[in-house]
Amino acid sequence: MANYVFGVDVGGTTVKLGLFDISGNLLDKWEIPTRTENGGVQILPDVAASVQAKMEEKAIAKDDVAGVGIGAPGPVDDNGIIHEAVNLGWPEMDLKKELSDLLGGMHVEGGNDANVAALGEMWKGGGQGYKSLVAVTLGTGVGGGIIINGRVVNGCNGSGGEIGHIHVEDNETEECGCGNFGCLEEYASATGITRLANRKLKACDKDSVLRQGEVSAKTVFDAVKAGDELAIEVAKQFGEYLGKGLGVIAGVVNPEVFVIGGGVSKAGEVLFDYIRPPFERTVFHGCRDTKFVLATLGNDAGIYGAAKLVLE
Amino acid sequence: MANYVFGVDVGGTTVKLGLFDISGNLLDKWEIPTRTENGGVQILPDVAASVQAKMEEKAIAKDDVAGVGIGAPGPVDDNGIIHEAVNLGWPEMDLKKELSDLLGGMHVEGGNDANVAALGEMWKGGGQGYKSLVAVTLGTGVGGGIIINGRVVNGCNGSGGEIGHIHVEDNETEECGCGNFGCLEEYASATGITRLANRKLKACDKDSVLRQGEVSAKTVFDAVKAGDELAIEVAKQFGEYLGKGLGVIAGVVNPEVFVIGGGVSKAGEVLFDYIRPPFERTVFHGCRDTKFVLATLGNDAGIYGAAKLVLE
Numbered sequence: 095m096a097n098y099v100f101g102v103d104v105g106g107t108t109v110k111l112g113l114f115d116i117s118g119n120l121l122d123k124w125e126i127p128t129r130t131e132n133g134g135v136q137i138l139p140d141v142a143a144s145v146q147a148k149m150e151e152k153a154i155a156k157d158d159v160a161g162v163g164i165g166a167p168g169p170v171d172d173n174g175i176i177h178e179a180v181n182l183g184w185p186e187m188d189l190k191k192e193l194s195d196l197l198g199g200m201h202v203e204g205g206n207d208a209n210v211a212a213l214g215e216m217w218k219g220g221g222q223g224y225k226s227l228v229a230v231t232l233g234t235g236v237g238g239g240i241i242i243n244g245r246v247v248n249g250c251n252g253s254g255g256e257i258g259h260i261h262v263e264d265n266e267t268e269e270c271g272c273g274n275f276g277c278l279e280e281y282a283s284a285t286g287i288t289r290l291a292n293r294k295l296k297a298c299d300k301d302s303v304l305r306q307g308e309v310s311a312k313t314v315f316d317a318v319k320a321g322d323e324l325a326i327e328v329a330k331q332f333g334e335y336l337g338k339g340l341g342v343i344a345g346v347v348n349p350e351v352f353v354i355g356g357g358v359s360k361a362g363e364v365l366f367d368y369i370r371p372p373f374e375r376t377v378f379h380g381c382r383d384t385k386f387v388l389a390t391l392g393n394d395a396g397i398y399g400a401a402k403l404v405l406e
Numbered sequence: 407m408a409n410y411v412f413g414v415d416v417g418g419t420t421v422k423l424g425l426f427d428i429s430g431n432l433l434d435k436w437e438i439p440t441r442t443e444n445g446g447v448q449i450l451p452d453v454a455a456s457v458q459a460k461m462e463e464k465a466i467a468k469d470d471v472a473g474v475g476i477g478a479p480g481p482v483d484d485n486g487i488i489h490e491a492v493n494l495g496w497p498e499m500d501l502k503k504e505l506s507d508l509l510g511g512m513h514v515e516g517g518n519d520a521n522v523a524a525l526g527e528m529w530k531g532g533g534q535g536y537k538s539l540v541a542v543t544l545g546t547g548v549g550g551g552i553i554i555n556g557r558v559v560n561g562c563n564g565s566g567g568e569i570g571h572i573h574v575e576d577n578e579t580e581e582c583g584c585g586n587f588g589c590l591e592e593y594a595s596a597t598g599i600t601r602l603a604n605r606k607l608k609a610c611d612k613d614s615v616l617r618q619g620e621v622s623a624k625t626v627f628d629a630v631k632a633g634d635e636l637a638i639e640v641a642k643q644f645g646e647y648l649g650k651g652l653g654v655i656a657g658v659v660n661p662e663v664f665v666i667g668g669g670v671s672k673a674g675e676v677l678f679d680y681i682r683p684p685f686e687r688t689v690f691h692g693c694r695d696t697k698f699v700l701a702t703l704g705n706d707a708g709i710y711g712a713a714k715l716v717l718e
Contacts, residue, residue: 249660348561
């Protein structure tokens with residue numbers, strides 16, 4: 095029986111790596127740069143070399159490692175094939191097999207980064223004790239990871255849980271990064287909240303602390319906490335979009351809990367004051383009691399979840 | 407090894423029953439009335455008596471029956487507990503155990519009727535050959551059944567797939583049967599299409615065949631096929647609501663195919679002409695190729711799926 099497991103979280107600029115014992119205690123974590131040049135051809139060899147260097151450093155034998163789990167930003171299907179990882183430049187590729195070959199046949203499991211982070215939050219974070227959850231990452235974009243009865247919902251081609259790109263607004267003129275108009279991400283991400291605030295500031299003359307200095311999701315929610323009326327209006331708009339969007343998601347997959355993470359979630363439970371009322375107003379009654387909690391693992395959710403992939 | 411399996415589909419007015427061989431060939435089907443009086447206390451005893459009478463009639467021994475599957479209109483969780491089957495008057499109850507006890511300990515499996523019908527369509531209907539599908543039943547209401555990688559998504563309390571009650575319209579003043587305002591069911595069901603048509607007829611003076619006689623989903627789509635302009639506008643509205651709603655669902659669970667059934671689906675593939683354009687315009691690009699097919703089992707989908715529950 096092996097004692098160790100590695101979790102790897104590939105991001106657009108850095109790759110995070112973690113060494114865990116098989117109970118899920120994080121023993122060591124570190125980062126390496128993500129080399130996206132040349133179609134990202136160096137990324138997996140870099141990951142393999144880093145894992146092997148750590149094994150050497152810690153004098154861990156190959157058969158004492160249960161495996162290496164890896165999360166990556168792109169749709170990953172149930173067979174471990176990643177499709178269109180645009181941020182990394184990767185072609186469609188067999189993530190599990192490629193990395194396993196580089197590691198001399200070690201057991202590798204792969205998943206979409208948002209789904210993997212959801213698994214991490216369920217294992218050791220805000221979602222502990224639940225079997226069905228939707229993890230919502232409010233960062234530069236909006237990511238989602240869906241786990242129902244302990245199983246990640248990847249969907250047929252790995253596009254399951256792409257909740258940042260559900261359509262929530264018919265009258266949008268600014269294009270989303272995905273090419274559509276009116277995606278949830280355009281209003282509920284850090285960028286989206288900034289957009290809503292700037293639009294509101296332009297559209298009215300109301301006094302606001304947001305008129306002093308640069309607007310960000312953080313300054314908006316700081317102003318909300320200080321009672322700034324204009325900021326509160328922005329938070330209400332944000333909450334309408336996100337609360338109604340999560341209401342639809344609840345009616346589709348009926349999780350026990352939404353685990354809200356990402357940079358925006360640093361605002362804390364005040365977010366729920368704006369998300370819950372529109373959620374409760376519009377959601378199917380059987381889902382009205384769905385809980386909302388904050389994610390607790392921060393940027394480590396990905397390495398935890400990746401490690402858990404191997405131990406499933 | 408048993409040779410037979412029963413499928414039971416409990417509706418608000420009749421219970422449909424089917425006897426199948428274990429390859430899924432329907433050998434016999436029949437109906438009994440649903441006795442909803444006294445909190446529906448007679449429904450399961452009636453089902454058990456009917457199953458046993460059929461076994462006697464066909465001289466089928468108990469150990470030659472793999473089991474009895476039952477679908478019922480209410481949220482059924484993964485343990486076979488049915489919650490709030492309002493149409494039947496049932497209290498919360500252990501569907502599997504109650505029916506099994508009435509059948510002398512026979513193997514019983516239970517599920518929500520819409521989910522069970524989805525399973526039937528995947529097994530022997532329009533969804534054959536797929537592993538991930540969302541069945542959409544456009545009848546008096548709008549029902550949904552979600553199967554991802556061969557597994558029904560019941561959700562944590564059986565409210566998964568309640569797609570008729572996802573919120574799609576902020577400006578609705580008529581209440582949905584569920585108590586909310588602006589549910590998909592208010593526009594995409596047979597009743598919903600009739601509502602859209604009557605509103606359109608009232609709001610304008612345009613000539614239309616729909617001004618002669620009673621309006622229904624059938625007369626609307628007959629008029630669409632005949633080129634009636636007003637009916638086409640109604641079909642476009644219907645398609646906007648349904649296409650965008652299914653786009654959101656695709657972004658959440660990413661099925662291979664939508665299987666469209668229920669009375670409205672008798673209009674045929676013309677429905678897809680109105681559903682697909684708004685779907686493709688708003689859905690996440692990774693889900694743009696999701697297929698649309700018509701359900702083929704009609705009212706028998708429930709008994710097929712219920713039988714399949716036992717054979718899973």
